[in-house]
Amino acid sequence: xxxxxxxxxxxxxxxxxxxxxxxxxxxxxxxxxxxxxxxxxxxxxxxxxxxxxxxxxxxxxxxxxxxxxxxxxxxxxxxxxxxxxxxxxxxxxxxxxxxxxxxxxxxxxxxxxxxxxxxxxxxxxxxxxxxxxxxxxxxxxxxxxxxxxxxxxxxxxxxxxxxxxxxxxxxxxxxxxxxxxxxxxxxxxxxxxxxxxxxxxxxxxxxxxxxxxxxxxxxxxxxxxxxxxxxxxxxxxxxxxxxxxx
Amino acid sequence: xxxxxxxxxxxxxxxxxxxxxxxxxxxxxxxxxxxxxxxxxxxxxxxxxxxxxxxxxxxxxxxxxxxxxxxxxxxxxxxxxxxxxxxxxxxxxxxxxxxxxxxxxxxxxxxxxxxxxxxxxxxxxxxxxxxxxxxxxxxxxxxxxxxxxxxxxxxxxxxxxxxxxxxxxxxxxxxxxxxxxxxxxxxxxxxxxxxxxxxxxxxxxxxxxxxxxxxxxxxxxxxxxxxxxxxxxxxxxxxxxxxxxxxxxxxxxxxxxxxxxxxxxxxxxxxxxxxxxxxxxxxxxxxxxxxxxxxxxxxxxxxxxxxxxxxxxxxxxxxx
Numbered sequence: 001x002x003x004x005x006x007x008x009x010x011x012x013x014x015x016x017x018x019x020x021x022x023x024x025x026x027x028x029x030x031x032x033x034x035x036x037x038x039x040x041x042x043x044x045x046x047x048x049x050x051x052x053x054x055x056x057x058x059x060x061x062x063x064x065x066x067x068x069x070x071x072x073x074x075x076x077x078x079x080x081x082x083x084x085x086x087x088x089x090x091x092x093x094x095x096x097x098x099x100x101x102x103x104x105x106x107x108x109x110x111x112x113x114x115x116x117x118x119x120x121x122x123x124x125x126x127x128x129x130x131x132x133x134x135x136x137x138x139x140x141x142x143x144x145x146x147x148x149x150x151x152x153x154x155x156x157x158x159x160x161x162x163x164x165x166x167x168x169x170x171x172x173x174x175x176x177x178x179x180x181x182x183x184x185x186x187x188x189x190x191x192x193x194x195x196x197x198x199x200x201x202x203x204x205x206x207x208x209x210x211x212x213x214x215x216x217x218x219x220x221x222x223x224x225x226x227x228x229x230x231x232x233x234x235x236x237x238x239x240x241x242x243x244x245x246x
Numbered sequence: 247x248x249x250x251x252x253x254x255x256x257x258x259x260x261x262x263x264x265x266x267x268x269x270x271x272x273x274x275x276x277x278x279x280x281x282x283x284x285x286x287x288x289x290x291x292x293x294x295x296x297x298x299x300x301x302x303x304x305x306x307x308x309x310x311x312x313x314x315x316x317x318x319x320x321x322x323x324x325x326x327x328x329x330x331x332x333x334x335x336x337x338x339x340x341x342x343x344x345x346x347x348x349x350x351x352x353x354x355x356x357x358x359x360x361x362x363x364x365x366x367x368x369x370x371x372x373x374x375x376x377x378x379x380x381x382x383x384x385x386x387x388x389x390x391x392x393x394x395x396x397x398x399x400x401x402x403x404x405x406x407x408x409x410x411x412x413x414x415x416x417x418x419x420x421x422x423x424x425x426x427x428x429x430x431x432x433x434x435x436x437x438x439x440x441x442x443x444x445x446x447x448x449x450x451x452x453x454x455x456x457x458x459x460x461x462x463x464x465x466x467x468x469x470x471x472x473x474x475x476x477x478x479x480x481x482x483x484x485x486x487x488x489x490x491x492x493x494x495x496x497x498x499x500x501x502x503x504x505x506x507x508x509x510x511x512x513x514x515x516x517x518x519x520x521x522x523x524x525x526x527x528x529x530x531x532x533x534x535x536x537x538x539x540x541x542x543x544x545x546x547x548x549x550x551x552x553x554x555x556x557x558x559x560x561x562x563x564x565x566x
Contacts, residue, residue, distance in 0.1 A: 054436060076435035086436055094429035105426050108419045109438040115419055159438060 005032045006065075007163055007194050008053070013062035013072075015052055022048040024218035026062070030163065035185075035195045037209035037226065041238055045218040046198040047089055050167050053196070054086045055079035067162055081111055085161035087169050089198075091148045095141025099132055099151055100124065102140050106158025126154040130184060146177045150184070157188070164188070166197040170204045182207050205230075214238065254496070255413045262406050269395045278394050280511060282466065285401040287507045289408060289459045290480075291487040291499035296412050297452035298485075299493035300424035301445055303355050307346065307362035308484045310369045311339045311453045313475035315460025317373060320386040320470050328392075332461050339457025340450050342369075347446040363478070370476035377472065385471030392465040400462045408455050412496055415451075420444060479525070483510065486529055 008030040015023045023045040030036045038046050051057040053064055055076035064072040071079055085106070094102060103123040107114040114122055127136055130150040135143065140151060149169060156164055170181045182204055189195060189208075199205050205212065205226060212229040214222040216238040222229050229235065265285075269278055290308055298305055318335035326334070350361045377383050415421045423444040426434040434441050464470065483506065491502025513524045 056432065056435070076432075077438050077440050080436050080438035088432075092430050092433045094426050094433060096429065097425065101422070105422060105433075105437045105439075108422060109440075113419070155437065 006030070007032045007067060008196065009065040010053065011063050013049065013052055013064065014060050015048055015057060016060055021218045023052060026215070026220055028213055028220070030194055030196050033192055033194055034210050035189055035197065035208050037205045037212040038196060038198045038215065039205065039212055040215035044215040046215055047167055049215070050086065050165050050198055054084055054165055080159060083162035084165065085156035085159040086165035087152045087156055087167055089167045091145070091152055093140040093148050093151060096139060098137050098139055099127060099143070100136040102151055103127055103154050103158050106155040110159045123158070126158055129157070130154040146173055149181070153184070162194060164193055164195045166195060168198055168200065170199060170201050178204065255410060258409045259406055262402050266399060266402050269398060275394070278398060282394060282398050282401065283511065284504055284507050285398065285405055286459060286463055287483070287487060288500050288503040289401060289405050290456055290484045291491070291503040292408055292412065293452045293455035293459070294484050295488045295493040295499045296415070296455070297448040298488065300428045301448065302428050303445070304359045304485060305362045306359060306481045306485065307365045308456050309476050309478060309480040310366040311343065311456040312460035312480060313369065313373070313472070314339050314342065315457040316464040316467065316470055316475045319461045319464035320388050323388060323390050323464065332458060335457050335461040336454050340454045343450045343453035344446065347449045351442055351445045351449065366476060366478055366481060370472045373476065374472040385469055387469055388464050388467060390465045394466065397462060397466050401459070404455070404458055404462065409496070411451065415448070416496065420447065424448060486532065490532055
């Protein structure tokens with residue numbers, strides 16, 4: 001893993017909805033090969049930041065440099081083609097497609113896209129990688145919640161991204177599933193993947209993140225190596241009164 | 247990626263070939279006329295579903311393209327060779343679809359419905375204005391040396407081409423893209439699908455087939471005016487046929503177009519004065535009592551995320 005080079009360099013990113021500044025002058029960097037956690041209480045702007053980076057939303061101000069190119073304001077499909085894949089806070093999955101077809105949606109439209117037999121072969125490999133080897137012909141709508149999350153991850157990996165955005169990918173899992181989920185993210189990281197994840201589950205954050213950026217009310221209030229960032233008094237204050245214990 | 251086997255397409259061609267022998271077996275003019283109507287509406291409903299089925303954008307512009315096709319033949323039919331006239335008709339229809347698509351396909355579904363309805367009226371008014379003020383006529387006669395038999399055969403050839411095209415689309419990346427777009431456009435964008443382009447390609451193709459249907463049908467009318475060629479009822483008939491049969495599958499629109507055409511034929515023959523009233527009533531009865539066709543399609547549009555037994559049935563239907 002090359003550590004120093006910045007894969008993602010976000011500066012002064014802002015986006016308002018009506019009078020609400022959902023993301024307010026956010027600076028954020030992710031180095032090649034790093035796992036960065038984006039934390040903060042509910043409504044602090046984490047998902048909006050993810051949507052801005054992935055092109056789902058257009059920023060009001062700020063720059064997003066990804067892999068050496070400015071990508072702010074590009075439509076989502078172009079951002080995806082440049083190598084940013086994402087999962088969604090609430091799993092989004094075309095329910096009437098099979099698992100294999102769902103993964104193929106990630107393979108077919110990327111640069112150097114795959115189709116036909118090569119896509120089916122690669123699709124099965126990816127399903128096996130996330131633990132869905134025997135579910136290739138099952139409809140996505142018939143999967144359990146954890147399996148839908150696995151499938152969403154396989155679809156994201158199918159894009160062969162340089163950066164993976166995981167929006168609360170580990171939320172809502174029981175302890176066993178959480179354990180498996182953390183192991184899976186670790187394994188993916190082991191292949192050299194760079195990951196930016198929004199997460200509330202503290203065990204997962206401690207287990208996975210090299211660094212954390214903490215947001216509150218749209219602004220960055222703390223940043224640093226995980227243990228350090230979580231110990232920051234401002235972070236404790238921001239979380240006070242919420243159900244999450246830091 | 248859909249595993250639609252060539253067998254279904256070959257079977258379709260066989261059925262169309264058998265249908266093509268009808269004028270040789272019978273010289274009944276009424277039967278031929280009825281068959282022409284059946285094929286015409288099957289064409290239009292299938293072409294409509296080609297775009298609107300997977301994307302769930304309801305277009306009420308069918309008659310705009312149909313009318314453009316008919317007018318291209320009325321204006322140019324006696325001046326240029328027929329293949330050239332057809333090419334011009336398709337070119338104009340496709341260009342209009344491209345412009346409309348560029349302007350509207352970024353909008354959400356409901357604006358598209360309104361826009362397409364407005365478009366059909368706009369085209370009708372423009373043609374009327376042009377005819378009244380520039381050519382000083384209201385209607386045109388289409389006297390071409392084309393027999394109903396030829397029209398029937400031309401329509402069948404176009405139908406075969408349409409099925410071949412639809413079948414190819416369903417197996418292609420474009421087909422998968424449209425299916426994902428129909429289910430969840432946000433997901434589509436984030437798996438690198440150029441959503442606008444995919445919709446545009448299909449809208450233009452669908453419109454081109456409908457335009458060509460109008461062009462082939464023009465000599466059948468012998469007299470056309472804007473009120474006939476751009477009659478909005480045609481657009482609604484096409485939508486109701488496709489929805490009745492099921493716009494999601496290749497042969498769904500056929501299952502809607504055939505009974506509905508027969509029903510319209512029966513109503514207009516038996517109750518010519520009450521046709522519009524009965525047409526409206528029949529629409530309501532179908533929407534109310536045929537939940538499998540209409541309601542399922544509407545439900546899918548409204549509640550995409552309520553996954554129950556329905557997606558399973560739908561998926562197996564598509565893959566069949």
